[in-house]
Amino acid sequence: MTAIAFAQPDAAILARRDAIVAGLAALVPSDVLITNPDECRAYETDAFTAYRRMPMAVLLPRSTQEVAAIMAFCQEQGVNVVARGAGTSLAGGAIPQEDAVVIGVSRLNRVLEFDRPNRTLKVEAGITNLAVSAAVAPDGFFYAPDPSSQLACTIAGNIAMNSGGAHCLKYGVTTNNVLGATVVLADGSIVELGGDAMDMPGLDLLGLIVGSEGQLGIVTEAILRVLPLAEGARPVLFGFDTSEDAGACVAAIIGAGIVPVAMEFMDKPAIEICEAFAKAGYPLDVGAMLIIEVEGSDDEIDFTLQKIVEIANGHGVKVIKQSRSATETAQIWKGRKSAFGATGRIADYLCMDGTIPTSQLPYVLKRMSEIVAGYGLRVANVFHAGDGNLHPLILFNANDPEELAKAEMAGADILTLCVEVGGCLTGEHGVGIEKRDLMPKQFTREELDQQMRVRAVFDPQWRLNPSKVFPLENRWMPQ
Amino acid sequence: MQTQFAPERLADSQMAESEKILRSCVHCGFCTATCPTYLLEGDELDSPRGRIYLIKDMLENDKPASADVVKHVDRCLSCLSCMTTCPSGVHYMHLVDHARAHIEKTYRRPLADRFIRAVLAAILPYPNRFRAALALGRLGQPLAPVLAKLPGGERLKSMLALVPQKLPRAPKPTQQNLAAAKKGRVALLAGCAQQVLDPEINAATTRLLNRLGIEIADTKDTGCCGALVHHMGKEHQGHVAAKRAIDAWWPEIEAGKLDAIIITASGCGTTIKDYGFMLRDDPDYAHKAKAVSELALDITQYLATLDLPKGEPREEVIAYHSACSMQHGQQIRDEPKNLLKTAGFTVKDVPEGHICCGSAGTYNILQPGFATRLRDRKVKNIERVAPDLIATGNIGCMTQIGTGTDIPIIHTIQVLDWAYGGPKPAALG
Numbered sequence: 001m002t003a004i005a006f007a008q009p010d011a012a013i014l015a016r017r018d019a020i021v022a023g024l025a026a027l028v029p030s031d032v033l034i035t036n037p038d039e040c041r042a043y044e045t046d047a048f049t050a051y052r053r054m055p056m057a058v059l060l061p062r063s064t065q066e067v068a069a070i071m072a073f074c075q076e077q078g079v080n081v082v083a084r085g086a087g088t089s090l091a092g093g094a095i096p097q098e099d100a101v102v103i104g105v106s107r108l109n110r111v112l113e114f115d116r117p118n119r120t121l122k123v124e125a126g127i128t129n130l131a132v133s134a135a136v137a138p139d140g141f142f143y144a145p146d147p148s149s150q151l152a153c154t155i156a157g158n159i160a161m162n163s164g165g166a167h168c169l170k171y172g173v174t175t176n177n178v179l180g181a182t183v184v185l186a187d188g189s190i191v192e193l194g195g196d197a198m199d200m201p202g203l204d205l206l207g208l209i210v211g212s213e214g215q216l217g218i219v220t221e222a223i224l225r226v227l228p229l230a231e232g233a234r235p236v237l238f239g240f241d242t243s244e245d246a247g248a249c250v251a252a253i254i255g256a257g258i259v260p261v262a263m264e265f266m267d268k269p270a271i272e273i274c275e276a277f278a279k280a281g282y283p284l285d286v287g288a289m290l291i292i293e294v295e296g297s298d299d300e301i302d303f304t305l306q307k308i309v310e311i312a313n314g315h316g317v318k319v320i321k322q323s324r325s326a327t328e329t330a331q332i333w334k335g336r337k338s339a340f341g342a343t344g345r346i347a348d349y350l351c352m353d354g355t356i357p358t359s360q361l362p363y364v365l366k367r368m369s370e371i372v373a374g375y376g377l378r379v380a381n382v383f384h385a386g387d388g389n390l391h392p393l394i395l396f397n398a399n400d401p402e403e404l405a406k407a408e409m410a411g412a413d414i415l416t417l418c419v420e421v422g423g424c425l426t427g428e429h430g431v432g433i434e435k436r437d438l439m440p441k442q443f444t445r446e447e448l449d450q451q452m453r454v455r456a457v458f459d460p461q462w463r464l465n466p467s468k469v470f471p472l473e474n475r476w477m478p479q
Numbered sequence: 480m481q482t483q484f485a486p487e488r489l490a491d492s493q494m495a496e497s498e499k500i501l502r503s504c505v506h507c508g509f510c511t512a513t514c515p516t517y518l519l520e521g522d523e524l525d526s527p528r529g530r531i532y533l534i535k536d537m538l539e540n541d542k543p544a545s546a547d548v549v550k551h552v553d554r555c556l557s558c559l560s561c562m563t564t565c566p567s568g569v570h571y572m573h574l575v576d577h578a579r580a581h582i583e584k585t586y587r588r589p590l591a592d593r594f595i596r597a598v599l600a601a602i603l604p605y606p607n608r609f610r611a612a613l614a615l616g617r618l619g620q621p622l623a624p625v626l627a628k629l630p631g632g633e634r635l636k637s638m639l640a641l642v643p644q645k646l647p648r649a650p651k652p653t654q655q656n657l658a659a660a661k662k663g664r665v666a667l668l669a670g671c672a673q674q675v676l677d678p679e680i681n682a683a684t685t686r687l688l689n690r691l692g693i694e695i696a697d698t699k700d701t702g703c704c705g706a707l708v709h710h711m712g713k714e715h716q717g718h719v720a721a722k723r724a725i726d727a728w729w730p731e732i733e734a735g736k737l738d739a740i741i742i743t744a745s746g747c748g749t750t751i752k753d754y755g756f757m758l759r760d761d762p763d764y765a766h767k768a769k770a771v772s773e774l775a776l777d778i779t780q781y782l783a784t785l786d787l788p789k790g791e792p793r794e795e796v797i798a799y800h801s802a803c804s805m806q807h808g809q810q811i812r813d814e815p816k817n818l819l820k821t822a823g824f825t826v827k828d829v830p831e832g833h834i835c836c837g838s839a840g841t842y843n844i845l846q847p848g849f850a851t852r853l854r855d856r857k858v859k860n861i862e863r864v865a866p867d868l869i870a871t872g873n874i875g876c877m878t879q880i881g882t883g884t885d886i887p888i889i890h891t892i893q894v895l896d897w898a899y900g901g902p903k904p905a906a907l908g
């Protein structure tokens with residue numbers, strides 16, 4: 001198949017498969033353990049389906065204690081472990097490997113405690129992102145980071161990937177909204193990091209866990225910061241003739257010091273795809289569109305919008321369309337949040353996730369089209385423009401190996417471009433396997449070694465999600 | 480998603496269709512979050528994405544169905560919540576239908592399972608047999624605790640639990656007194672189990688339509704629409720039933736005398752609207768089936784075209800339970816609620832309304848464990864809005880939810896008939 005390699009499965013582990021499975025079976029109730037190959041197959045990939053690896057077994061524990069028992073067993077037996085939430089990673093972060101067991105946290109999905117005065121919510125980490133907001137909505141609160149996949153993805157996955165979303169421009173990403181976590185370490189010990197306030201004393205170990213992609217331990221509980229819902233919010237559609245115009249407008253708005261709650265970009269192909277699915281009233285006769293949402297009281301909204309409209313006028317905006325009702329607002333966001341899935345209606349896609357300084361948007365948009373066209377492919381662009389987080393969707397035919405290879409090369413070129421203009425490889429989807437081999441483009445050898453030294457403190461034997469994030473060669477091992 | 484079908488296998492039209500469906504799935508996982516069985520189990524194997532993956536593996540590699548694949552496909556309610564959620568337009572219904580037919584062909588179920596399925600397929604679609612079986616069932620009810628201990632007995636017990644205490648006598652739908660000037664002409668699906676369990680539904684439909692000046696064509700008996708057997712993977716039986724229904728309607732359709740085919744059980748509606756697809760490769764029936772599917776309307780869709788007058792506000796608060804076959808299968812959302820509101824009722828949505836009540840055709844008999852958990856969850860959610868009554872458009876949900884709550888549950892059309900001058904539904908005392 002394709003270009004990204006996995007480590008050779010450890011023959012010693014494979015040889016002991018039966019004993020390992022028997023050991024696990026003795027450890028957990030029978031409906032927690034899946035070993036039949038037919039059934040394990042459903043866990044062989046995540047949303048990065050170009051790559052697939054069968055796990056040795058899948059475990060779906062129901063408590064932190066069960067997770068701890070499994071981890072201790074795996075450590076003792078020298079078995080690799082791949083953590084899994086909802087398997088929506090676009091970077092292949094949750095793809096297993098033959099010599100590993102999957103520990104899925106989807107059953108750990110309860111709300112534990114809502115501390116209303118302190119605006120914190122304690123949950124089990126397998127709860128979905130949207131269920132968190134739903135749990136506090138009746139009290140007028142919400143959980144801010146809102147990945148487009150929020151209906152399905154878990155808080156555990158969000159923490160592991162430090163996920164973001166359309167509304168993170170104002171409220172920050174996962175790391176700014178998680179206060180504490182219960183983590184099961186590689187040896188099965190259970191630790192609580194952070195706490196229930198923004199700044200806990202001592203080393204910020206929680207900060208290490210957020211974004212660690214399942215390499216440092218398994219998160220089973222989390223304490224989240226929830227925020228009061230704004231008085232009102234209004235998304236407005238701004239249509240431009242060209243992507244470059246829209247990109248320049250974004251740069252100017254940010255440059256003027258205005259921070260809308262969300263500023264999302266779609267180019268023509270993306271608008272057409274999303275409009276066909278969501279019927280949100282997106283303008284179809286423009287080259288690119290921004291969805292800009294402002295919130296607050298009506299006066300505040302009007303005031304901020306007026307400033308944005310002035311800037312947009314200066315950048316040749318062609319269409320301005322405000323949402324007039326809650327239903328319209330819902331449709332506008334439904335279209336945006338379904339963008340990737342809706343793209344599946346017309347083609348397979350690789351979703352890239354580079355970040356660039358917003359001032360570089362016009363240039364990078366132009367270069368990206370050239371790069372993808374150079375491989376004879378098409379691209380649809382839909383992304384969080386406000387923080388310069390690009391998501392070009394490279395369209396291709398997954399049943400044509402040559403096209404897949406070209407799509408991957410185009411993707412690598414785009415990410416390299418992001419690094420060249422002063423940005424980085426990943427904004428919110430994580431490194432996983434997808435960007436693993438590009439890490440040396442971003443970091444020097446010494447920088448990578450530093451990171452691996454930290455990793456080794458938690459997992460000296462490289463047992464936790466071992467094929468991800470760091471290139472397979474030159475891995476730093478404790479002496 | 481990438482697929483690996485050998486080219487010659489795609490010569491088969493059903494296989495080609497399934498391949499197309501699989502290709503459109505991008506494995507994003509959105510659908511897992513709204514799947515009732517995933518909500519209960521938290522296991523991807525009991526989610527749409529997992530099932531799609533299992534089905535893919537089975538069809539792609541031309542494998543006979545294994546016990547494990549069957550287990551997870553059997554647990555699927557065919558509620559089609561996943562289709563509402565899926566942004567990529569994955570036609571899960573056609574895929575799982577194909578999988579069920581493949582299972583039926585390649586897998587030999589354990590004896591008890593085969594037995595109960597054969598019994599259901601032989602009885603439910605036939606009103607006379609069903610009526611007789613229910614009478615027997617009432618005799619058998621005292622035996623339920625004993626039966627439950629036999630192999631497969633859980634299912635017998637759940638079957639008995641669904642048997643109503645008394646069967647309504649079956650009045651022939653009332654005379655057609657076309658009061659107003661004739662405004663339209665429709666066929667009304669008589670259906671199978673519904674006419675036995677609650678003949679008042681079609682009687683109320685007839686009364687209300689007649690009052691509105693709509694004539695009901697006196698067509699031949701269609702028999703069961705085929706949905707029940709179709710969902711059990713009995714493809715051939717399903718097609719036979721579909722053709723019988725089509726034959727019954729065809730003379731009227733051909734003569735251009737029907738404005739619509741009205742269905743009062745949304746489960747049947749989903750299937751009849753799919754006849755065009757089911758019989759697409761049948762040279763004799765393809766065009767007729769397509770015509771039938773195009774004429775098929777749920778009663779609330781049809782009523783919505785008739786501009787019913789606004790009624791005085793009424794005191795009853797109604798929880799509207801949208802059957803899965805209504806909201807997901809046919810994507811009918813607002814019409815029933817708008818009709819009830821126009822008639823003067825206060826209508827409340829049920830929290831988590833997109834999740835199935837567990838009825839799902841024969842599911843509550845074949846998968847009693849899941850069905851009961853879903854029913855209890857549904858009843859809890861309904862009770863949160865404290866309604867005076869529950870309105871819904873599917874007999875299966877009425878029976879299922881009715882076993883879990885004392886709140887009266889009534890077909891939407893009976894409520895509307897009452898509001899527009901018909902008799903008060905018996906369930907309201």
Ligand SMILES: Cc1cc2nc3c(=O)[nH]c(=O)nc-3n(C[C@H](O)[C@H](O)[C@H](O)COP(=O)(O)OP(=O)(O)OC[C@H]3O[C@@H](n4cnc5c(N)ncnc54)[C@H](O)[C@@H]3O)c2cc1C
Binds near residue numbers: 086
């Ligand atoms: C259509 C679509 C849209 C998306 N939109 C966005 C978006 O707007 N913003 C965004 O940031 N992302 C987005 N994503 C990517 C993805 O949803 C996020 O990365 C998400 O956080 C993954 O969560 P998950 O529960 O699915 O985790 P998984 O995919 O199961 O796992 C992701 C990573 O987390 C690790 N992990 C899982 N559980 C644990 C645990 N308990 N402890 C430790 N590590 C764990 C895994 O090993 C893996 O490395 C999108 C994905 C899709 C398919």
Ligand code: SF4
Binds near residue numbers: 341504506531
């Ligand atoms: S939502 Fe649709 S595309 Fe996504 S996994 Fe489910 S079926 Fe596939």
Ligand code: SF4
Binds near residue numbers: 554555558559560562
């Ligand atoms: S039809 Fe319903 S039960 Fe079946 S996979 Fe889809 S959502 Fe789940």
